Structures are given as C-alpha cells and as structure tokens.
Amino acid sequence: MQKTLEYIESHQDQHIRDLSEFLAIPSVSTDAEYKADVERCAAWLSEHLAQCGLENVQQIPSGGHPAVYADWLHAGSNAPTVLFYGHYDVQPVDPLDLWTSPPFEPIVKDGKIYARGAVDDKGQVMLQIKALEACLRSDGRLPVNVKLLIEGEEEIGSEHLEDILREHRERLACDVILISDTAMFGPAMPSLVYGLRGLTYMEITVHGPNRDLHSGSFGGAVDNPANALCAMIAQLKDAFGRIQIPGFYDSVRSVSETERRELQRLPWDEQGYADSLGLAHTNGEFGYSTLERLWARPTLDVNGIWGGFTGEGAKTVLPAKASAKISMRLVPDQDCHDIAEKFEQYIRTIAPPTVRVEVQSLHGGNPALTEIDSVGMRAAMRALELAYGRKPFLQREGGSIPIVLVLQEILAADTVLMGFGLNTENTHSPNEHFSLANYKSGSIATAHFYHELLNLSAGSA
Numbered sequence: 152m153q154k155t156l157e158y159i160e161s162h163q164d165q166h167i168r169d170l171s172e173f174l175a176i177p178s179v180s181t182d183a184e185y186k187a188d189v190e191r192c193a194a195w196l197s198e199h200l201a202q203c204g205l206e207n208v209q210q211i212p213s214g215g216h217p218a219v220y221a222d223w224l225h226a227g228s229n230a231p232t233v234l235f236y237g238h239y240d241v242q243p244v245d246p247l248d249l250w251t252s253p254p255f256e257p258i259v260k261d262g263k264i265y266a267r268g269a270v271d272d273k274g275q276v277m278l279q280i281k282a283l284e285a286c287l288r289s290d291g292r293l294p295v296n297v298k299l300l301i302e303g304e305e306e307i308g309s310e311h312l313e314d315i316l317r318e319h320r321e322r323l324a325c326d327v328i329l330i331s332d333t334a335m336f337g338p339a340m341p342s343l344v345y346g347l348r349g350l351t352y353m354e355i356t357v358h359g360p361n362r363d364l365h366s367g368s369f370g371g372a373v374d375n376p377a378n379a380l381c382a383m384i385a386q387l388k389d390a391f392g393r394i395q396i397p398g399f400y401d402s403v404r405s406v407s408e409t410e411r412r413e414l415q416r417l418p419w420d421e422q423g424y425a426d427s428l429g430l431a432h433t434n435g436e437f438g439y440s441t442l443e444r445l446w447a448r449p450t451l452d453v454n455g456i457w458g459g460f461t462g463e464g465a466k467t468v469l470p471a472k473a474s475a476k477i478s479m480r481l482v483p484d485q486d487c488h489d490i491a492e493k494f495e496q497y498i499r500t501i502a503p504p505t506v507r508v509e510v511q512s513l514h515g516g517n518p519a520l521t522e523i524d525s526v527g528m529r530a531a532m533r534a535l536e537l538a539y540g541r542k543p544f545l546q547r548e549g550g551s552i553p554i555v556l557v558l559q560e561i562l563a564a565d566t567v568l569m570g571f572g573l574n575t576e577n578t579h580s581p582n583e584h585f586s587l588a589n590y591k592s593g594s595i596a597t598a599h600f601y602h603e604l605l606n607l608s609a610g611s612a
Contacts, residue, residue, distance in 0.1 A: 166277070173192075194210075230605060232324070233326070234298045236302075237332060309554045353476070363468045365467060396451075403485060
C-alpha cells in the first residue's frame, strides 16, 4: 500500500493534466449538437482506461450515447468484485456569461480546477481511475476484482442504462457497487452518503386563446394563461410548506429518532448556510430542521416558468400559452411514477375550465437507501478515516442519482456512495470546480478502500 500512496503523491501533476484533458471535451449529453463530442469523450475515456492498465475495454452501444466498460479480474475467485459506476457526460453551461473562464478550457486556481464536469462527475470518475492506475503501476495488481461502467447519459436520466444492465447482468455481476457522485458534508469532513432522494420532473403548459392578444382589446374578457398558471402553482403548497397534492405524503417514511440524533451530531451552521447563499433566513416545510428538509423530506419546486413577452421594453400582450417546469424530490418509500400520476390528477383538478392544460412527465427516478453496516460501507469508513485522519460522517443527500436503485435491484449488490465533492463547488452552475486536495485524497481513499474491502471480506468468510 505504501508504494501505491507514493505513486499517487509523485504523479499528481500528471493526474491533473489527465483530468484537464478529460474536462476539455464538451460531452453535453442533453444537446444533440454535442453528439460528436460525447462520442469523442467516450473514445478518449476508453483509450485512457487501457493506458492505465485496465482490460477488456469497450464501448457498449445504446439507443443514445454509449457506456464505457473496463475490468481487471485477476484477484481470484475468493476476492470480492467491485463495480465502479460513474458518468462522463456533463450538464449544459448556460448562462455562459456568468462563467469567469471558458467552461471547457480547464484552469487551476487557488487549489481548485474550474470547468464544466469538474466535480460532476469527471473529476470523481478520474480520481477512481487514478487509484486503480496507482495500484496497478506500483504493485502490478489490484487487491480485488474491479469492473467499471461509465455511462454517457446520466444527466438526461440514464435513459438506456437499465437496458444495458439487464442485457449484461452476468458480465456486470459484483459484490459491491462503488459510486463517487456525491458530496462530503464540508471541507475536510469525509462523508458517506447512505440515502438519496428520488425525482419526479414535470412540465405544464396552459393554453388559452388561439393567438397572442392585445391586452387592451381583450384583457378582462378572456382568461390569461400566464395568470391561470400562476394561480395553479400557488395551490401546490400551503403557507407552511406542505405540498397539497392529495396522497403525496402517503408513503413517506418518517425520520427516526436515531437518525435525528445523527443529524444533530453534524457540525451544521444554520446562519452560515443562509449567509453563503446571500439569504437572511432559510425556509421550508414547517416542523423540520434544514437538514431534514434537505435530506429526508420531499419537496416541490418550480424550476422554470415562461410565457408571453419577456423582451426589452413593453408589449401589452395576453399570451396564447404559458409553461412551467416543476420538480419534486422524493424520499423513501415514494414512487416517482405514482407521484407523477398524482401530480397530473391534481393539476387537472385545479385548472380552471377557461384554459386547456397539458401535463408531461419529463424525468423520474426513485429514492435509494443503502445498508450502513454492510461490508462495503465498513470498508469505506475505514478507508476514509485512513485518508483524511478523522472518522467520517454518515449523511443523506438531497440530490438524486436515479440509477442507484436500479443498480441495486438488477445486480443485487450493496452500494457504497463515497463521494469527494462539496456542495459549494457549483455543480450544474457556472464556475463549477473541484478541490485538487480532494482529488488526491479521493484517490488515496479509494486505494485504501480496495485493501480494506479485501481484509473485511476475508475476515467474514
């Protein structure tokens, strides 16, 4: 293990250069104009995995962007097998004018690397690869069997990944699924995430007259779709932050007293959190702490709303239609499809008869919980403590990785969510960045993880 640690330390400059090259490829999966770049990124990743010593590297085609597979399976049948899952696709960069440097021209500044995908998820994928490279180059082998599956459609809902998992179930069989696509609780606060919220993402379009109308000639005679949409949105939550969709909370699992005590153990600074966002106070569902609202309670939020004239100056118009995108974060044991149906039923109930409403489900994924006392989680706890010199925190996370539950169900393996990002690193926002200290520490922790997993598995055999 010492030789592996020395390799990671001595090769950091090269590891940062490799990450920069990876980040420079604009693999935006949501935009068809970047299709060739996504394919180029998959090709670059495949070549790099082979250069690092991984075997059986190939691109797995899908109905959309390909997934990249690689493995190293020489640890023996008695050693556990780990499947690392990550993604090489990234979010769009809009609004571009808020970036202080070009999003696909990575720069290092103040110990951080800035680029789209730096923390979500290229930086975290690359630190995993570098841990494997370090083990292979320093020891000539890995402690355990390892498989990698790195997809190109996570940012668009992993549309084809379930088909890939089912088709290649035997090939992807493993004992532990390792994912680095989550955040630590704070700087120098290593964390293991044991729960993720799910997601239901909807779009509403309210149609009114057959064309835009002059507000002077028609205002007061017809229903304005923008007004109707706003009135409908206002009925989705009450003054206490409770979502008003009938049956929305029916399956919500309550926060246990044990979990509440764990939350209280975390060094949470309520006012500092608000200050960091430029807010006087936090806000949310009445009766719950901010961390409970973020991690263990469902939400409903308007993500975008548009309609009518939005240009410079004035134009007195009644729009023919108005639209909104609305997301709902879900918690165990809610089901994304059930919530989508309940949402649509409620919207149609509260829509006035003077307009026509379209409701479309755009995206969904179910929440996931992992077993805290599994062998994989215990190995990760040890690995993080060795890498960071302190006992890691256990936490949930408010975001979603919809494929986690699918991975667990299809491959019947425990999941370890061992991420090294920070929630302050502008994921999905302009000026996304990643701490280079965590980039290195993440590789060190991952290398420890494989050794600790072998030791714990041998001890439980």
